[in-house]
Amino acid sequence: MESELKDLSPKLSPQPPPESIDEGLAKDDRPLLKPDSSRTSQPSVSTENLEELEKKFAAYVRNDVYGTMGRGELPWTEKVLIGVAFLTLLPIRVVAATTILMVYYLICRVCTLFRAPNREDEQEDYAHMGGWRRAVIVQSGRFLSRAMFFVFGFYWIKETYRNLELDEKLNNETECKDQSEEPERPGAIISNHVSYLDILYHMSSSFPSFVAKRSVAKLPLVGLISKCLGCVYVQRESKSSDSKGVSGVVNERVREAHQNKFAPMMMLFPEGTTTNGDFLLPFKTGAFLSKAPVLPVILRYPYQRFSPAWDSISGARHVLFLLCQFVNHIEVTRLPVYYPSQQEKDDPKLYADNVRRLMAHEGNLTLSDIGLAEKRIYHAALNGNNSLPSVLHQKDD
DSSP states (O other): OHHHHHHOOBOOOOOOOOOOOOOOSOOSSSOOOOOGGGGGGGOOHHHHHHHHHHHHHHGGOSSSSTOOOOOOOOOOOHHHHHHHHTHHHHHHHHHHHHHHHHHHHHHHHHHHOOOOEEETTTTETTTTTOOOHHHHHHHHHHHHHHHHHHHHTOOOOEEOOOTTTTTHHHHHHHSOTTTTSSOOOOOOOEEEOTTTHHHHHHHTTTTOOOOOOOEGGGSTTHHHHHHHHHTEETTTTTOTSSOOOOHHHHHHHHHHHHHHTTTTOOOTTSSOOOOOEEOOOOOOOOGGGTTOOEEEEEOOOSSSOOOOOSHHOOOOOHHHHHHHHHOOEEEEEEEEBBOOOOHHHHOHHHHHHHHHHHHHHHHEEEOOOOOHHHHHHHHHHHHOOHHHHEEEHHHHH
C-alpha cells in the first residue's frame, strides 16, 4: 500500500523547500495581518514584488473578485450587490446568527448546571460528561451548527464518499480476526484547513474536539461552548515541565477516541494554518504520533465572487463580505478510514506524508512545500514591510 501511495502524482508547485519549522500541533492559524488603522502610514508593495511574492507563496494568494487582502477595485455591479445585501441580508443574518449562538449557549449552560468540568493537565472540558446531558449537547450542537451554516449562505452541502483500495488494506490486515469484530474506530479526523468555517462544518457533521488557544476558554458565550466541545487548549506561555504539553494531551485524546466509541473524536488540521483552498501544505507529524487510524476529509469552497478562504484578509472584512454574499458553496470529500501499516506506525512522518499525498490526489489539490514561516513573510510584505527584497533573497538562498 505504501508504494501505491508514493506513486501518486498530484501536481507539485514550484515553491522552494521551507526552512525548518516547528512540528508541534499548536499553531496560530489566524490571518497574520495588522489592523487596518496601522496600514495608513505604510508603503504599499510594488507590482513587481507582489507578482514575485504571489508566485512563491501561491497557496496564500486570493484569486477572487475582491483581490489581495479583499481590497481590490470592484466593478460597479459588485458594489451594487454588496450595497443591497448590506441593507437587507446582512442585518437578518447577524440577528439570526446571534440568536443561534445565544440559544446554544443557554442549552450548554443548562446541561452543565451543577456539573464540574473535567480538569487534567491544564485542560478543562465537559466532553467526558455522559448521559442525557451529553446527548443534548451533541445533538443540539450539530443541528444548530448546521443552522448557523445555513444562515451564512451554505444552503446545500455537497458530500462525496470515496470507496478506495484502502478498504482492501483493511481486509488484508483483519482477515485473521473474528469476522464479527467491528472495524477499528478512527482516533481523529484529518482535514485540510481553508477557513474558520471548516470548524462549523465539522461541528455540524461529527461534533469533534478541536485544538484552540487558551484565551478561547475565557470568551463570553464561546468559552463554555468550546468546553462542551472538549477543546484542547494551547497554553503558549506555559513552560512548566509538569505539563505533558498539547501534543501529549492530543495523543491521549486520539488514542482514547480510537479505543472508546463514547469518547469525543479529535479534529486536527495538520497543515497548521489556512490556505486559499487549492493547495495542501506539509503535515505536522503530531497528529499521527498516536499510531491510531484516521479519517481524512477534504473541504473545497467553490466560488464566483468572494472566496470563503481565510487567508490574506482581516477577520472583520471577511465576515462582512461573506454575509453579504447571497449564496456560498462547500464541497466535502470523505475518504475511507486510513489504517496505518506497521511501517507507518513506526515512522509518523511516513504516515503523515502518505495521508497527505492521498488527500491531495483524491481532492485534486496541489502539494506545496511552504509553511507558516512563508505565510508570515507574505503577510508582512502586504503590510508594507520595507525589508521585503532582502527577505525574498534570503528565501531564494
